[in-house]
Amino acid sequence: MAIIIDGTNGIAGAPGSLTSAGAGGVGYVTGSGGTVTQLTSKSTAVTLNTAAGQITMNNATLTAGSSVAFSLNNSLILASDLIVINPSTNTANYRVHITGVVNGAAIINVTNISAANLSDSLILNFAIIKGATS
Numbered sequence: 001m002a003i004i005i006d007g008t009n010g011i012a013g014a015p016g017s018l019t020s021a022g023a024g025g026v027g028y029v030t031g032s033g034g035t036v037t038q039l040t041s042k043s044t045a046v047t048l049n050t051a052a053g054q055i056t057m058n059n060a061t062l063t064a065g066s067s068v069a070f071s072l073n074n075s076l077i078l079a080s081d082l083i084v085i086n087p088s089t090n091t092a093n094y095r096v097h098i099t100g101v102v103n104g105a106a107i108i109n110v111t112n113i114s115a116a117n118l119s120d121s122l123i124l125n126f127a128i129i130k131g132a133t134s
Helices: none
Strands: 002-006 010-014 033-037 052-056 067-073 082-087 094-102 105-112 123-129
Touching (some): 105 123
Parallel strands (some): 033 052
Antiparallel strands (some): 067 105, 082 123
């Protein structure tokens, strides 16, 4: 049995998968997220133990074409989870992706895809989608 969330009729059970018919979509409710700021450099690990959130990266220079990796430490992350991440600022100049997930952490890789050296305090949004292996 699946859960159907309908903005008009509320929640009902039905065969199939999770769907949303309301304008609010599917996601986390207020209070499920948080924010964290990277302190020392773009490679400094951050810790945020919420299901979704926003990371403000350090404004150290990332040279044209180069990449940096850092750890998002989060007690809610399991190795079977999917971490969705995207930049919310200066999106044309960076590629952001997850390169690894283990219990308690995800490794985030940020690449400067522009032709210039950039010193942005890039803001990244993330959400954990719980996975299962059985």
